[in-house]
Amino acid sequence: MMKVALIDTAHWHVPLYLDVLEQAGVDVVGISDPTGTTGPSLARRFRTRNFSTCDELLGHVRPDFAFVFGRHVDMPATANILLDRDIPFVIEKPCGVKASDVWQLAEKASRKGIFVAVPFTLRVGDTLKIIRLNQASVQLDHASFRFIAGPPSRYQRAGVPWMLDRKLSGGGALINVGVHLIDFFRILSGSHITAVSAFATAHLNGLSIEDFIAVTLQCASGAVGTIECGYTFPNTSDLQREFSFSMRAGDRFVRSVDKGIQIIEHGSTEVTHHFAPVEFEAEFHYTNFIEEVLQAFAAGRPAVADLRDAASTLEIVETAYRSAAQGGQKFGLPA
Secondary structure (H helix, E strand, C coil), rough: EEEEECCCCCCCHHHHHHHHHHCCCCEEEECCCCCCCCCHHHHHCCCCEEEHHHHHHHHHHCEEEEECHHHHHHHHHHHHHHHHHCCCCCCCCCCCCCHHHHHHHHHHHHHHHEEEEECHHHHHHHHHHHCCCCCCCEEEEEEEEEEEEEECHHHHHHHHHHHHHHHHHHCCCCHHHHHHHHHHHHHCCCCEEEEEEEEECCCCCCCCCCCCEEEEECCCCCCCCEEEEECCCCCCCCCCCCEEEEEEEEEEEEEEEEEEEEEEECCCCCCEEEEECCCCHHHHHHHHHHHHHHHHHHHCCCCCCCCCHHHHHHHHHHHCCCCHCCCCCCCCCCC
């Protein structure tokens, strides 16, 4: 039975992991929680010990695998601790607040041959397969993504107020939810992103992080991507966010609709369209991701997304924030 540790569990995504880990039959051998807010209850649930820090946990037990959460600013230090001990792990995005730190982690993990996975969850499940028609790639012309999450107060309620402090989180919606969209555009386009520009607002909530940001990405292939994300959706228990996308790929126009994806195709004689049911909720994608990670690790396969993907995505986030701070100035990215 695989021995698993849960590291720095004061994070709102932890509940997305728990049921699937229980169903996978892993042995949770330790939990660390510097805040003391979530660790005790998780320790009771998994009948294991709770520790104050990752170092303390590793001083008592050696897991086969770890799942890393915590504050964005602390993630590189925690990841380095695990890499130094040759412990494979999953680490929540964005893996840090500086791309340079995440590149250092990526190079270290590669050099040591350690499995590390990052939950860019749009890579798993049916969405990507449907867009690609089960092919290895598509010729993307343009794509637009929109992810408007609930207000910042939800992070206060979740006990993670650090998410609203740019020094600790690295930013707002773009570094939190926008990274999924940037990564998705990267793999769909299959082309290097050469230029980034962005505009952002922060007047609604009066915080150091953005309320809303609009980003434009240009690829070497000529493809253009637009990404909008924010913390402005007035969510309720049954209506939590706006998530949508549309794109043109070859002869097909693909767009999200209620409970699925519509594919509109220009054939040789007529335009056809059909509907494919898809689940867009985060819980579903995280279940798929965790199952894929455990299977890949057991089989010796590479991670579906790794630290190099996280570092590349965070470089784009940093560039977008720099552009927004300069009034939308376009910045190039090195090849």
